[in-house]
Amino acid sequence: MVIVAELRDLSKVYGDKTVLDGINLQVYEGEILALLGPNGSGKTTLLKILAFIENPTSGEVKFQNKTVSLKDVERARMQSTLVFQKTIAFDTSVYNNIAYGLKIRKVPKNARDEEIRNAIRFVKLEGFEKRPARKLSGGEQQRLAIARALVLRTKLLLLDEPTANLDPRNAAILEEVIATVNREMKTTVVMATHNMFQAKTLPQRIALMSDGRITEVGTPIEIFGKLSKNLASFAAVDNTFTGAARKTDAGTTIVDIGNGLQIQAATQRQGETSIFVNPQDIILSKSAVASSARNVFKGRIIEVLDLGTLVKLKVDIGKPFTVQITKQSFNEMLLNLNTEVYIAFKASNVQVV
């Protein structure tokens, strides 16, 4: 297999904080590689080093079989581009944003226009060309960011949590774009994510990260097939819990995740099990409502994160559960910090990882 990029014994230290420690990683041509790990595990720093906008403290970065030294950085940057997690755009039109990298590469205007048209069509932003980029919604801005990167046809496309903070519709569009880019344009993709589902479906390989180290590398089947200690330690990932599972007579499984919380899952498992509940699958109410949901818990809101049209809430029911609702619901329900709420989710929405 052809190696596009390689990191050897790489470390990165900011002040007295070691962000990356002894990283060894190979990125193969044409693959989608996911960096899966909780926040603060070093994924973003690793991507910035692969994008050549951050220099490692020690270790070696090889790109297309050549060690990249400080003086080669600007050349290497032309072949590797990063889409940031935080949507950011130049204060100009959508068109000019996408044109930026092509102008740097001195692509003639005719060819540039054609490329931009294609990229805009690809991310489904037709008709947005003349709009001010910063007036777009979060999802549209993220799609713009992808178009701005795609148009450069770099060897390596790096994506930092591309669908975090996006509503399901925009997230689905983006995932489709990433898969198509990889399949049809043969672009090598490295993406950071803490979304286990994304990691399960999109990439060919996964590198598990925690505390600045790569703890395991393998295919999704290898990583998710066996319950690794590393994956189980992912408690920092939203709504991922580990506990002892026992089968019930009803054909479901009860997982005891601690603090008196028994989660019912529509699957048959025994022994140590890790489960995940998608924040979008949780129903939030101010009183206990009769429903078909097998899992209903009372708690209070301990964190509120405004994502524009969506609001992410952390509800403490003995363990913190992340719940995602629309801003409209949030306002209409008069929710706030410390509000007492009920969360409910179906046993079939409990995913066993």
Added chain:
Amino acid sequence: MVDILGGIIKALQMILSGDPVLYGILYRSLFFSGIAVILATLWGTPIAMLLGLKDFRGKTLVKTFFNSLIGVPTVVLGLVLFLIFSKGGPLGSLGLLYTPGAIILGEAILVTPILVSIATTAIEAVDPEIMNLSKTLGASESQASLAVLKEAVNGVLLSNIASFNRAIAELGVALLVGGNIAGLTDVLTTAISRYTARGDLDLAIALGIMLMVFVFGINMIVIAARKAKFLLTLGRSPQ
């Protein structure tokens, strides 16, 4: 008793009739202040970019230095420059004293702190990730810095306008290093002081009106430009 109303009417008549003395003074004021701001922009913008984009030891000290100098009395700076440009001074051999060159240079130095301070603030207000965004799209260090400067263009423009206002309205430097020589180095402010002292109040009032019209006019343009920011934004390319 001074006939204020009569003075204003006469002054307006002079302005409307296109009095060559008046317009000569106005032209010199605009020209000297304009060139001074261009000079200050040429050396002040790189300083602002350095202060806004780079971290280095003593940065706060440098920023404080420029901030403090904003309020320097123009007459004190005028005196210092007079000593430097006068015959026995370190730059006396250049023969700049009482020439337009001395006024232009003096005003450029005068407005540099205000230009650097406002432009630095504008550059610092740009999202630091813009630099990384430019780089990851292939920009070199200098291209990325330029992209940040373009994002701060409104602030940089404001720094130019504030500098121009300060230059055109100051008296001390123009008076002390320009010498207020009629037809050569007299500008709106120095001419007002001369005509007032002489009792030529019609001329002084006319010049005063012109100065105010320009200062107000520039501010009106700034407000209009801010309103038109949306249009400016669309036409601007980040490169």
